[in-house]
Amino acid sequence: MKATKEKEADLGNGSIGKLLFRLALPAILAQIINVMYNMVDRMYIGHIPDVGPSALTGVGVTMPVIMAISAFAALVSMGGAPRASIMMGKGDNETAEKILGNCTTMLVLMAVVLTAVILLFGQPILLLFGASENTIGYAWAYMQIYGIGTLFVQISLGLNAFINAQGYAKTGMLTVAIGAVCNIILDPIFIFGLNMGVRGAALATILSQAVSFVWVLRFLSSDKSSLRIRRKNLKLSAAIILPSIGLGVSPFIMQFTESIISVCFNTSLLKYGGDIAVGAMTIMTSVMQFSMLPLQGMTQGAQPIISFNYGAGSIERVKKAFRLLLVACLAYSTLLWAIAMFLPQIFIAIFTGNAELAVYTEWAIRIYMAASLLFGIQIACQQTFIALGNALTSVFLALLRKVILLIPLIFLLPAILPDKVFGVFLAEPVADTIAVTVTSILFLREYHRLSHKKTGMS
Secondary structure, three states, X not given: XXXXXXXXXXXXXXXXXXXXXXXXXXXXXXXHHHHHHXXXXXXXXXXXXXXXXXXXXXXXXXXXXXXXXXXXXXXXXXXXXXXXXXXXXXXXXXXXXXXXXXXXXXXXXXXXXXXXXXXXXXXXXXXXXXXXXXXXXXXXXHHHHHXXXXXXXXXXXXXXXXXXXXXXXXXXXXXXXXXXHHHHHHHHHHHHHOOOHHHHHHHHHHHHHHHHHHHHHHHHOOOXXXXXXXXXXXXXXXXXXXXXXXXXXXXXXXXXXXXXXXXXXXXXXXXXXOHHHHHHHHHHHHHXXXXXXXXXXXXXXXXXXXXXXXXXXXXXXXXXXXXXXXXXXXXXXXXXXXXXXXXXXXXXXXXXXXXXXXXXXXXXXXXXXXXXXXXXXXXXXHHHHHHOOXXXXXXXXXXXXXXXHHHHHHHHHHHHOOOHHHHHHHHHHHHHHHHHHHHHHHHHHHHHHHHOOOOOXX
């Protein structure tokens, strides 16, 4: 490494507030851009003349598969990146680079397997996930093309976490921004200009991800990066990759179970409410992404600070970073909750001009997001467990909200409530409230443990 090279952020020194703002702002902007990246296809598709609502519902059914692809990227990167930050805090950049190299190899291997599964079994999977005979044509047309670009998605999402973990938040933001701008430009050209419909939307997405893929690899192979991808570190080592995957299980569960939950919601809603209920769920899933991804941007900004200083033994800086993160996440989630409760039309109009679907969604979203103001607490605490390397607690919390609570409630509440569709939507706020309560209790214990650690420990 060149001695004259400077990091974008000195994680171990200076004001925590300024440092968090400096890292979190680009990460938040990246996540907002990422929301647009994910939503722009649906925005255009929902306004295709004549077939817009059906095409939107069909593409909505593909979301579980797309979320699963992202989850596998998180399994490797969201465990590997915090471990790399902790090693950098200890001054062990050699091990940090080994983590980066092993994670790169694992991302490529998973991309190959996922591509094969999608192309071979994608259509029956989509039918299982809630596609109807009216929407399967749109869903499969989109998924066939998207599946071919799985490698681009895995690498651009997975390795970008290592850029952010080093403190290069602006570069990480550019990774997302470049792909998003390409997607926004290409979507109308392919969908309307070339009359490719949903196939055009999928093609625009994978070409845009390919641009981000090239950008990430070039940066992490250059002298601009503190950690570099080196050929000698690409050979998998159990001692390196297994702890990274172990820590990544929690974010994997958080994202992968979103896929399973989407299936549960779609199949239940198709049964009780038909295609219009599934269409409303597609819109609400997009709105929830808007709620979640900026929160994830805040935690991405805080993660390198917390992990680096925890590795360096600067416990007071760890605690201060968490307190600032908690306040920021809670303020944001409260704002989103207020908009969803009192001005849901702002969100709904983005995705559909169909009056019947809009009215239905306006009713449903107030139920579905009733407890979303509490989620700032959930994500701040849960992601801090990951940043501290506490794999077991973070895995339990991820399982608690999604698997132990939400999935059973999706089927239990409609069985005991007279309004079946209301019962399906109510499962979300009930699960959120219980999960936040448990998470808060566990984190208070963790915070107390941190308070008894000596600053300066190695």
